[in-house]
Amino acid sequence: MSVNISIENVVKKYGSNTVIHNLTLNISDGELFTLLGPSGCGKTTLLRMIAGFNSIEEGTIKFDDRVINDIPANKRNIGMVFQNYAVFPHMTVKENVEYGLKVRKLSKSEIDKRVNEMLKLVKMQEFKDRFPEMLSGGQQQRVALARAIVIRPDVLLMDEPLSNLDAKLRIEMRSAIRDIQKEVGITTVYVTHDQEEALAISDRIAVIKEGTVQQVDRPYNIYARPENVFVATFIGHSNLFNGNILLKGDKKLIQFSSGYKIELNNLPPDVSEGQRVIVGVRPEEFIPADDGLKAKIKKRVFLGRYIEYELLFPEGIALPNQPTLKFSQDVGKTNIIFNEGDVICLKVNEEKINIFTENGMHNLVKDVMPV
Amino acid sequence: MKITKLSKWDFWAYVTVGIIITFMVILAYPTFSLFVSGFKDPSSGLFSLTNFIKFFTKKYYYEGLIHSFLVSISVTLLSVIIGVPIGYFMTAFKIRGKRFLDILITISMLSPPFIGAYSWVLLLGRNGIVTNFFKNTVGIETPTIYGFIGILLVFTFKLFPYIYIYVSGALKSIDVSLSEAAESLGSGHWRTVLNIIMPLILPTILAGALLVFMNSITDFGTPMLIGEGYRVMPVLIYSEFVGEVGGSANFAAAMALIMVVITAVLFMMQKYIVNRKSYVMSSLHPMRPKPITGIKSFMVHAFIYIVVAIAIIPQLTVIYTSFLNTKGQVFQKGFSLRSYITIFDELGLAIKNTYEFGATAIVIIIILSMFIAYLSVRKRSALTGLIDTIAMLPYVLPGSVLGIALLLAFNHEPLILSGTGTIIVMSLIIRRLPYTLRSSSAILYQISPSLEEASISLGYSPAKTFFKITARLMMPGVISGAILSWITAITELSSSVILYTGLTKTMSVAIYTEVIRASYGTAAALSTILTITIVISLLIFLKISGDKEIKI
Numbered sequence: 001m002s003v004n005i006s007i008e009n010v011v012k013k014y015g016s017n018t019v020i021h022n023l024t025l026n027i028s029d030g031e032l033f034t035l036l037g038p039s040g041c042g043k044t045t046l047l048r049m050i051a052g053f054n055s056i057e058e059g060t061i062k063f064d065d066r067v068i069n070d071i072p073a074n075k076r077n078i079g080m081v082f083q084n085y086a087v088f089p090h091m092t093v094k095e096n097v098e099y100g101l102k103v104r105k106l107s108k109s110e111i112d113k114r115v116n117e118m119l120k121l122v123k124m125q126e127f128k129d130r131f132p133e134m135l136s137g138g139q140q141q142r143v144a145l146a147r148a149i150v151i152r153p154d155v156l157l158m159d160e161p162l163s164n165l166d167a168k169l170r171i172e173m174r175s176a177i178r179d180i181q182k183e184v185g186i187t188t189v190y191v192t193h194d195q196e197e198a199l200a201i202s203d204r205i206a207v208i209k210e211g212t213v214q215q216v217d218r219p220y221n222i223y224a225r226p227e228n229v230f231v232a233t234f235i236g237h238s239n240l241f242n243g244n245i246l247l248k249g250d251k252k253l254i255q256f257s258s259g260y261k262i263e264l265n266n267l268p269p270d271v272s273e274g275q276r277v278i279v280g281v282r283p284e285e286f287i288p289a290d291d292g293l294k295a296k297i298k299k300r301v302f303l304g305r306y307i308e309y310e311l312l313f314p315e316g317i318a319l320p321n322q323p324t325l326k327f328s329q330d331v332g333k334t335n336i337i338f339n340e341g342d343v344i345c346l347k348v349n350e351e352k353i354n355i356f357t358e359n360g361m362h363n364l365v366k367d368v369m370p371v
Numbered sequence: 372m373k374i375t376k377l378s379k380w381d382f383w384a385y386v387t388v389g390i391i392i393t394f395m396v397i398l399a400y401p402t403f404s405l406f407v408s409g410f411k412d413p414s415s416g417l418f419s420l421t422n423f424i425k426f427f428t429k430k431y432y433y434e435g436l437i438h439s440f441l442v443s444i445s446v447t448l449l450s451v452i453i454g455v456p457i458g459y460f461m462t463a464f465k466i467r468g469k470r471f472l473d474i475l476i477t478i479s480m481l482s483p484p485f486i487g488a489y490s491w492v493l494l495l496g497r498n499g500i501v502t503n504f505f506k507n508t509v510g511i512e513t514p515t516i517y518g519f520i521g522i523l524l525v526f527t528f529k530l531f532p533y534i535y536i537y538v539s540g541a542l543k544s545i546d547v548s549l550s551e552a553a554e555s556l557g558s559g560h561w562r563t564v565l566n567i568i569m570p571l572i573l574p575t576i577l578a579g580a581l582l583v584f585m586n587s588i589t590d591f592g593t594p595m596l597i598g599e600g601y602r603v604m605p606v607l608i609y610s611e612f613v614g615e616v617g618g619s620a621n622f623a624a625a626m627a628l629i630m631v632v633i634t635a636v637l638f639m640m641q642k643y644i645v646n647r648k649s650y651v652m653s654s655l656h657p658m659r660p661k662p663i664t665g666i667k668s669f670m671v672h673a674f675i676y677i678v679v680a681i682a683i684i685p686q687l688t689v690i691y692t693s694f695l696n697t698k699g700q701v702f703q704k705g706f707s708l709r710s711y712i713t714i715f716d717e718l719g720l721a722i723k724n725t726y727e728f729g730a731t732a733i734v735i736i737i738i739l740s741m742f743i744a745y746l747s748v749r750k751r752s753a754l755t756g757l758i759d760t761i762a763m764l765p766y767v768l769p770g771s772v773l774g775i776a777l778l779l780a781f782n783h784e785p786l787i788l789s790g791t792g793t794i795i796v797m798s799l800i801i802r803r804l805p806y807t808l809r810s811s812s813a814i815l816y817q818i819s820p821s822l823e824e825a826s827i828s829l830g831y832s833p834a835k836t837f838f839k840i841t842a843r844l845m846m847p848g849v850i851s852g853a854i855l856s857w858i859t860a861i862t863e864l865s866s867s868v869i870l871y872t873g874l875t876k877t878m879s880v881a882i883y884t885e886v887i888r889a890s891y892g893t894a895a896a897l898s899t900i901l902t903i904t905i906v907i908s909l910l911i912f913l914k915i916s917g918d919k920e921i922k923i
Contacts (some may be wrong), residue, residue, distance in 0.1 A: 053824055073827045074836075080828040086821040090843055100829030144825075151829060 002187045003063040003154045004029045005050065010059035012045055012211070019045050020211040022059070027189060032181050034190045036198040037208035038234065043191045044159055046208075050189060051157050052076050063154050076155075079148030079186075083160040085140040087132040093119070093143050094128040100151040118150040121180060138169045145177065149184055156181070156188040162197060174201050195235050199223065207231050224352070225367075229278060229360030237326055238280040239311075240319040241293075243355070245275040254279060254355060257316050260293055262350050266367045277364065278319065280354040283308065283328035288336070292347040293317065295327070297338050305331055309338060311346075382834035383750055386742050387758070393739070394761050396786075397797050401776035402764070405631075408624035408779050422625030435607040436629070442519065442603060443588040446526040450583045453527065453678055454534025455576060459564070460671050461535070462542040465660045467672065472679050474909070479682040480532035481855075481905055483862035483879055485592025486898045487525040489886050490685035491516055492597055493692055493895075500688075521597035526590070528682040530583045537579035541572040547656045574644055581641040585634060589769035591865035592879075596886055604630055605771045605865060612775055612869060624779065627772040635767040686902055692895035700890045710896035714881075718893065720874070721881040722900065728792055728877060729861045732799035736807050736856050737849055739800070741842060744811035749820065762808055765801050770865025773798055778869060790872045798866040803859050807852035814848025815841075851916040858908050862901060 005027040012020035019042045027033040035043035048054040050061055052073030060067050068076055088096050097118055101111045119125040122142040132140055141161055148156060161177070162170045178201050181188050192198050198205050199219040207214040207222065207230075215227035226232035229240065245267070246253040252267045254277065299310040311325040318325055327346060329337075338344055355364045412419040426432045461469060479487075494501045495516035505511045516524070545568060553563040591605040598606065604626065612623035663671060696707040714722070747759035768776070777798055781788035788794040818841065826836040864879040871880045878897050885894035 051824070051828060053827075072832075073824070074830050074832050076828075077830070078828050080825060082821040082825060084819055084821055086819060086825040088822060088825075088840060099826070103830045103835070147825070147829065157828075 002029050002185060005155060005187060005189070006060075006062045007046070007050075008060050008062070010046070010049065010061060011057045012042070012049060012054060013057045018211065020049075023211065023213060024059075025206055025213060025216065027187060029187055030185045031203040032178065032188045032190060032201060034192060034198045034202040034205045035208055036192055036195060036205050036235075039193055041208045042211040043193075043208050045211075047157055047159055047189060047191045050155065051078055051080055077151070077153050079151060079153035079156045081141070081144050081148050081156070081158040081161045083163055085132075085137070085144045085164070087135075087140045087143050087147075089132050092129050092131055093124060093135070096132070096143055097128075097147045097150050100147060104151065114150055118146040121149075121183070122146040122176075136169075137165050138173055141165065141173060142176070145180065149180070149186065153186065156186045158188065158190045160192055161190075163192070163194070170197070177201065199235070207234065209234075225363055225365060226280070226354060227363055229280065229356050232280045232354060232356070232363075237283055237324075238354070239283065239325045240322060241279040241281065241313075241317060242319060243277050243279040245271050245273065245277060247271075247273045256293060258293060258314065260291070262348060264350055264355070264365075266351075266365050267355065268364060268366060271364065276358040278356040278358065278360055279348075280356060281348050282352070283326040284330070285349040285352045286327040286346040287349060288329075288338075289345055289347040292345045294343060294345055295325075297340050297342045297344065300338065300340050307331060307334075307337060382832070382837070383746065387746060387750075387754060390739065390742060390746070390758055391754075394758065397801060398761060398764055401773070401780035402768070404780040405624050405627060405772070405776040408621050409628040410625070411621050413619045413621040422619075422622045423629075425622065426626060426629065431602075432607065432626070435602045435604050438519075438601060439588050439603040439605075442522050442526070442594070443584045445523055446530060446587040447580050447584045449523065449527040450531040450534050451576060451580055454531040454579070455538050457531070457675055457678060458535045458538025458542065459568075460675060461660075462539045462658055463660060464668075464671060465662045466675060472675065475679050475683045476532045476535060477909060478686065478902075478906060479529060479679075480536075481858050481862075481909065482529075482686060482902060483592070483864065483882075483898070484525070484529055484590050485596055485864055485879070485883060485886075486689055486902070487529050487685040488521070488593040488596040489882070489891075489894060489898070490688040490692075491521060491525055492886075493688050493891060494684070495521075517597060517599040518601045519598075522594050522601065522603075525593050525597060525685075526587045528678075529593075530586055531678070532682070533582050533586070534576065534579045537575050537582075538572060541575035542568070543657045545571055545658060547658050550658075574647065578641055578644045581637055581644065585637050585641070585766075588637075589630070589634060589771075589865070591769075591771050591868065592883060596883070605769060608771050608775065609869065612771075620775070620779065623775055627769075627775050630769050630772050631767055634769060638763075638767045689895045689898040689902065692891060693899040695892060695895075697892040700888075700892070702892065710892035714893050714896050714900075718876075718878075718881050718897065721876045721878050721897070724792065724795075724875060725861050725878040725901075728796050728799060728875075729857060732796050732803065732860050733853055733857050735796070735800050736804050737853050739804060740807040740811040740852065741845060741849060743808055744815050744845070745837065745841065748812055748815045749823075762804060765803075765805055768801070770798075770802060770863065771869060773801060774866035774869030777866070789870075790875065792875050795867055795870050795875055795877070798870055799860045799863055802863060802866060803856040806855040806859065807849060810848045810852030810855075811845060814845050817848075818844050847915060851912055854908050854912040854915070858905050861904060 005025075007023060007025040007027075010020055010023045011018065023046065035046060037043045045054055049056050052068070052071065056069050060069055062068065063076075088099065091099065094115060097115045098111050101114060106114075115128075116125065119128055122145055124139065124142050124146065127135060127139060132143070135143065144161075158177070162173055165173060174197055190198075190201065199222075202219055204216060204218055205222050206216045209230055215222060215231050217227075222231065222235055226235060226238070229238075232238040233240070242257045243254045246255050246261065251263055252265070252271060253261050253263050255261045256279065293313065295311040295313050297309050298312045301308045301310075307329045309327045309329065311327055313325060356362065357364065409422060410418050410420070412421045460466060461472070466472065493499055495513060496502065499516070502513050505513050514520070549571075550563045550567055553567045554560070558566065588603075589605060591609060594601065594603045594606050595609070608623050608626045608630065611626065612620060693710050694706045694708070695710070696703040696705045697709050697713075743758055743762055746755040765773070777794055778789055780786075781794055788797070822840055822844070823833075823836050826840045827833060831839060861877075862879055863877070864883060867877050867880050868883060871877065876884075878901055882894045882897045882901075885891075885897065
């Protein structure tokens, strides 16, 4: 049944173009593991290498202790769910689901039993004699999921399975997938470019950029303590500021270029006086106050639960070339609403913000809050 | 795309090799034989340019080339002049009986080319119905139909449908908002047609025109039957090859090579234009036919109906003639089924051969097309690219040229096939493969590769996946292409007329030989059988494709 997947020093090349650089990942038995990254980062390529549709140029992929590099795709015993569903249009729902069982030479009664169980699990039993053209996108994706799981694969691979569905259905389906995956308990590799989907569904997430893994962690940790500036800005929004470290006795302070100082107690001992850093502040980590960072409100967008303000800081405070700097105000907890053009002062939540090395490659803050 | 490595001997590697071997035998080897023969001096047997020098220095021969160009250029111009307005009218205006007109136009396009020639002879020839009527009743000598004028008439009314279909297809891809935008900016209707619509469809017209040119320059039956003394290239090649008066295979091969060069250039021009033609247009709101009234409506309808009537007259003439009472080769008063009785008695073999050869060829065409389409669409590599290119070769090999090439290749060891049905089936496969191949590739592009991947991930091998999933889903496209291949295969004349013997005669060849010996009744009965077969096939095609138009 379900297996542990080890991906060791894997390389993928298209001609002279290397798409996956020496990538290593370990996916545990039964977990829902998400590969998340911008389009073209190599996440689908990696998934297809596990599936057997892309060759592996270097390194190995193992299911438990079995190297699968040279096992053809049809012998790998994987279930795969595709972005465009790939439900066979010339077969009914039932025929689609039993397709993979037929080649496995099971008895008729066993096939029927498994197909019925599976259709019940994905809540499609009443549609079993319909052809795919009469099903909605969400229903087709349920069929695809049933078809992939019914063969009891070692691994379930899902390639952006929800991206063709509309927003409401996407949310409904992602919890259905999550529930079914937990019920079946199968090791699942899930590819998406949608960070919210990844955060919602995964046990662990690997954030990938240009064929290299940026961070592997549980969803909360990825959001709360992104490993580097890329992850901080790719997952959710982060406002980035110039800062440097001041040491005062055994206290460690971060000074913004405006002179605003805060004390942090979660920096490692090896930071040095005057060390330049990048301060990452999420929009919800600003708190309006009497002192702090001075900012002008450029634009206000009311979003219901939140109000999002676009901010303008004096020259040199924030890192250049950021698309927008944002402050979001929780409507349920505030009495003051600011207007466009107002100049306000913002403190930051010291426990939540992240401090990155000057090159943006590492997060200096290491503690992780319990979920 | 991934380069398929042959080091892995999977199913598709075997298929690739199988197809390459097939092409080597049925295409590359004959073409090569043609080259060798064309460059061989007939008397010394040595490699030389003698044949080409002879061709370009003797007026009798090079005049054939000039004639071919004269005919083809005139036909192309006339077809454009007739086809473009019909295409525009049928798309822009509500035309009464459009569906019916479309079917008539398609029938006249798909009917064997030589039937047109032969029925115009029946009507306007020396002893034609119309000629006799004018001579006997009115006392006027009608102008002769033989020669340049006749060829022009037959070709134009047979080939303008290509332009019509291309143009109406292109017009449908133009969003109506474009012309509305022009009109909102103050441009009048005809000005819009001239300045906006025409430039957009010009590349399509050019592509269609080249197709017409290609068809008219390579056709053998029409100029042979109605051209009389007017020599064009395919006729010259044929008579030189089978000629009783000291014909030379080498010289014929050399002329064939000249033809291949011409058609290759035309083909590349056509491809270039087709590839460049696509203005990216989002046709959310295609042109809707508008109602027209009054004199305008009358003129438009009259024009369309007259053209379509002239185009369909040959078919009707043939059917009518087939039921005329005959005695021997002479028509008698009244009607009878004597022509049909005669052909079933004497030419039953030709009828049987036609369907047998056609069916065999179609089965092989379908298999080859599906495999080649799969390789070139899904397994793109240098090797499969080569296969795809070779599969295009039939486009540049005129029928008579292919006939000669096959005969040169297979009339000696190691493989003697001359005089067999096999060689005719071979020629049909080569000539008619492209129709099925193109529609197979087209439908394959519509099928998502993830369907195949889903099947493979569920445990089916690539070969099993192909037969269980891909082939099944390709079927509608394959079949509609195969019907076009079938229709054109059973009407094939230009290669069969070179390859046939008494035992392998087909209906097309029989019609041709019957016309030559002036047995018009039997020829008409055979033609009627062919026409009925075509109409039935066409109806099946329309049913399957669900499309209202034929795509060429």
